[in-house]
Amino acid sequence: MTATLALETTISLSYEREQVAQQSAAVHSPAQHSQVSNLDQSLMLELIAQSRVVSNEVLSQVAQLASMRNSQVIDVLFESGFVAASDRRAFLDAAQSIRSNWLFKPWAVQALNRALSDFLPFNQVLEELDLHPSNAFSDSTLGQLAVACQLIDGVQFNQARQYSLARGLTIGQSLNRCCGMPIAMYxxxxxxxxRLATGQITEEQLRQRVRNARMENTLTGAVGAASQSLKFAHSTLGFAIYANNRDILEVLDLLVQANCLSEVTALGLMEAALQNRLSFESVWAECSPIEAVVLQKARALHSLVGVGQMSPQQAVGHLREFSLAR
Known part of the structure; x- marks a missing residue:
């Protein structure tokens, strides 16, 4: 993925290429100008500034001129020759995807920058990054497993895909938040x-495990209840083997207990690592919502607990205070 929890994903406004060509050709039409004038000016200014297609000085001057004319800043840039028609189209499509709340803003920015640098339509870039609403996250291993084991149906999977797309979440996180999947099941x-990735179990054994857990949850609700008490060090030991580092689970438990990190966020990081066959450390560095120094502090406190110089409760308290002071 990219700068957020959906590594290497992107989207597309599901336009046919012919439609894109027609829209670009109609750049001067009254209807097109009316559509542009309704776009949020501050959002467009932000997108232009982040893209660095012009200097801050030029952008400031253009913004003043656009305000005097009651025009969209991207139109003034285009009319002044600072951007091409194709670039203008890319900015409009990116802004619309954000305003419509179906595409996570950082992903829209990433796709826009690539469209500008590679001279490609914004929608084509989104398709190439596999974030078109029709197929985004469709290759999610966790999502496919959940469907195969009848934890969810196709409609719920699609709902989770769109939820992930709009909020920058993994499929597992979305299944928990919008489809009610218990954390214990996650x-x-x-x-x-x-365990499958490290060869400890077969795919059929994995599915049987999930089916058994689903049945247990259906009959007793035990799986859902267990999610409140089972720590990562006991419930996700398979991931410690994948990461080749059992301590990381205990460190994550410490971060969760200190309210530095939620269980859902931690599980999302694990899921992203597995989905993209990356190390946990690389995913953490790119996607974690907390500062690296907090993780370092948690590791240090965990080590002190391990040698008996501090109790687990003291470690939690110290980490919470350290995090709040940041």
């Missing part, structure tokens, strides 16, 4: 996928 899926 842990079972992550643990099982990690």
């Amino acid at each position: 842990k079972i899926l992550v643990d099982g996928l990690a």
